[in-house]
Structure formats: C-alpha cells, structure tokens
Amino acid sequence: MLPWRTVRKNIELIAELHGTSSSERTKLAQDAINLVGLTGFEDxxxxxxxxxxxxxASLARSLxxxxxxxxxxxxxxxxxxxxxxxxxxxLLRLFQLEGFAGLFITHSIAEAVYMSTKVLVMSARPGQIVGSFDIPFEYPRAHSLRYEPKFAEICGEVSLALRGALV
Structure with missing residues (x-):
C-alpha cells in the first residue's frame, strides 16, 4: 500500500494502471471495498x-x-x-462467492490444510515436491474444523512429510 494514497486510491491504482476510466475505477474500487468489509474506511x-x-485493502486492490x-x-x-x-x-468466503482459485504458500501446516483442497510439501534445496495431500473437507469450512480429529490427522501427516523433506 502506498502511504500517501487513501484506501480508495490505493485500490483504484491497479485499474488506473490498466487505463480504466475514472468512473469505472471508482465503481470497481467501491465494489471491492464492500466485498472485503472496508466500507467506511475508504478515505x-x-x-x-x-x-x-x-x-x-491489499486483497481488495487485487480483486x-x-x-x-x-x-x-x-x-x-x-x-x-x-x-x-x-x-x-x-478469504475462503470470497473465493467461494467470486469463484476465484488461489495458490497459497505458507509455513503454517494448519493454515495450509484449512485453506486448501490440496497441500503440496516441498523440499528445501533443490525445491521439489516431496508430498501431496488431497484435503477431503467440503466448503464452506467452519472454524470448528480446526478441532476435528481428521483435521489433526492430516496436519500430522503433512508435518511428517515436511520433516522428512528437511532431513
């Protein structure tokens, strides 16, 4: 985020760089602001x-x-x-609502399992995929999923694969 621009102007920036008209930029930015729950913080x-x-705000700028x-x-x-x-x-709500896909890099195993339909584990060097896990949970996902035994089991399997990749 550029510190000298308001939230609205930061969000409009990408559309501005793509040559979008001022009125369309304003509409696109406001739609994104509403979508991510920043209404009232535009200025x-x-x-x-x-x-x-x-x-x-960064997510809205991308949207x-x-x-x-x-x-x-x-x-x-x-x-x-x-x-x-x-x-x-x-983010999961927005992805479901808008139909986006995402590639998510994280060091948090629980976050990877919660956010994903598939988790890939990479080795340090050379960077290679050393594990692949299909995540069986349906969307939308409830916060309580993080406390279910199957969730813990999958996190444990991913952790073991990650530890093996780091040895």
Whole structure:
C-alpha cells in the first residue's frame, strides 16, 4: 500500500494502471471495498489501519481486475493468530462467492490444510515436491474444523512429510 494514497486510491491504482476510466475505477474500487468489509474506511490512509485491515485493502486492490487465480506468499504471516484465522475465513468466503482459485504458500501446516483442497510439501534445496495431500473437507469450512480429529490427522501427516523433506 502506498502511504500517501487513501484506501480508495490505493485500490483504484491497479485499474488506473490498466487505463480504466475514472468512473469505472471508482465503481470497481467501491465494489471491492464492500466485498472485503472496508466500507467506511475508504478515505483512511494505510497508517490509520490495523494489520488485518491493511491485508483486506491489499486483497481488495487485487480483486479490482477480477483475476482468475490469486498467488499468495505468506500473506498473513505477520498477523496475530486470531486475525489470521479471521482473514482465512474471509478469504475462503470470497473465493467461494467470486469463484476465484488461489495458490497459497505458507509455513503454517494448519493454515495450509484449512485453506486448501490440496497441500503440496516441498523440499528445501533443490525445491521439489516431496508430498501431496488431497484435503477431503467440503466448503464452506467452519472454524470448528480446526478441532476435528481428521483435521489433526492430516496436519500430522503433512508435518511428517515436511520433516522428512528437511532431513
């Protein structure tokens, strides 16, 4: 997020760079703001937002041009656990609502299992896929899934594969 631009102007930036008209940019940005739950914060600057709200604004900026696939590299790594879990749920809701797909890179096994339909485990060097796990849980996923025995079992299997990859 550019610190000198408001939330709205940051979100409009991608559409602006694509040559979208001013009126269309405004509409696209407001739609994305509403979708991620930032209504009322459009005229705030990044420094006035919490970490979770900044992540929502970044997500809204990405939503503006309606990509088919999102690439996430540790998007919630710097957030506290509760905020991180809320944003996981919000992201899953948006993906289901809008029909997006995502490639999610994370060091959190529980996050990988909760967010995914498939988890791939990679070795350190050379980077190779050393494990593949189909995740059997249906969408939408309830927060309580994290406490089910099958969830813990899959997390354990992924952990074992990861530990083997690091040896």
């Amino acid at each position: 705030k600057y990044p420094r006035q937002l919490s970490g979770g709200m900044k992540m929502r 503006v041009m309606k990509p088919e696939v999102f690439l996430f590299d540790e998007p919630f790594g710097a957030l506290d656990e509760i905020t991180r879990e809320r944003l996981n749920d919000e």
